[in-house]
Amino acid sequence: MDRRKFLAAGGVGVAATALATPAVAQDVREWKLVSAWPKNLPGPGVAAQTLADRITTLSGGRINVTLYAAGELVPGNGVFDAVSEGTAELYHAVPAYWGSKSKGILLFGSQPFGLSADEQLGWMVHGGGQALYDEMYGRFNVKPFLCGNSGPQWAGWFKNEISSLEDLKGLKFRTTGIASQMAAKLGMAAEAMSGPAMFQALQTGALDAGEFIGPWTDSALGYYQVAPYYYWPGVGEPSSAEECGVNAAAYADLPDDLKEVVAQACQGLYGQVLTEY
């Protein structure tokens, strides 16, 4: 029914009362989505907001998801623990951030010289990947879904020109995941840190170089201002999957249709995020 017609027909007082008591009010789950990203950061930050909005819409408001950007509720690197412990119901981040919990987790994000974005999703859907993913994250009370992929990432931003592999030796380099081990084998001191922290570290000289994602997202973080040499291609992350983790108890408590809502909100974003890069 057209709301204005309803207001005209029923009187403002009656209408306001009726509208304030939606039929599904007793079933609404208020869920917190904590993300590892600055608010609306091109790429993953926008994906986190889209995920929150899409679950809310798809569920007809029965799951009302509120997004908290990195640092708003918990630090960006604390979102996995927050969902594992039930402080929040959902997070949006990348598997590459959780290698300290279990090295095997890193395989779900990216592999140097490894799978393309389509191949990574294929492994999940057809190759038994989702079962392994469920088993690994289940140990931490998290139900995981792939939810975005940035495609091939770039080699990174360097404060000084690189002319040979020798020039890499001794550099302090920001990267994550299995790519950190590759960087170490090339003689670099690899450090993981957030995107904004990488900018500050490059600016102060605490870092010599680093990679975050690629030009679209990275330009929003301003790396070009403090590290003018930018190299392509990167081989450390031929694709890099983003993920949504759901508190296992909160997920188990959902009826089947809302389980599918969460799954399909994530799966629909996988290819959509890839088209942005």
Add this chain to the structure above:
Amino acid sequence: MDRRKFLAAGGVGVAATALATPAVAQDVREWKLVSAWPKNLPGPGVAAQTLADRITTLSGGRINVTLYAAGELVPGNGVFDAVSEGTAELYHAVPAYWGSKSKGILLFGSQPFGLSADEQLGWMVHGGGQALYDEMYGRFNVKPFLCGNSGPQWAGWFKNEISSLEDLKGLKFRTTGIASQMAAKLGMAAEAMSGPAMFQALQTGALDAGEFIGPWTDSALGYYQVAPYYYWPGVGEPSSAEECGVNAAAYADLPDDLKEVVAQACQGLYGQVLTEY
């Protein structure tokens, strides 16, 4: 609530009555999905079934979708008209089949030497493609969504060996979409027909050659038995989008959450189908 506990606590008679009257029963939409494919044909036939099941699950049964394979309710090439006229609410097919309605429709399926599957989705999401798609199909009372992509298609199955472009001249060749015009420029007589019809036409000699999709789907249709020369790569369809069309009035009648259910069931399938090829 656990159903067994409820039965034990409330008594079987009361429980059976309560369970027989689900709260949403009055809202159930019974929708027919007509597809252009044989039942469970690897690739598009499976995608059509998945689409039906996923909309049913995602909607919590509020849209109960029943799939009809090609020929069960209407012929495979009649699904667009069936949805346009409201005989069925949904179809699953490819834009390449509807060039006789408007040549512009063909661009939403594939373009010779054109867009990859990811690029085609990117055009929809970021490049204004969906608005053009809505406008074009809106003329026929259909709301369209991309819903699957087979990736690069093969050049095709030939009864005789091809050693030069000269050998193509005069061949009767099954293909669809803009690729038909390309085939005509190469001197072939291009004909559109269904996958099963292509098998019969090759077998009887009514066709000299043809392409349908690629080895995975095509092997289920048995072309290798009647046309032993199989050529790769194809350039006519660097990717080929599948689509779901929804009767515009049926779609407009949906609340926002069920509109999003249809949209996301389709979008989630886009990348999933691609991983199968």
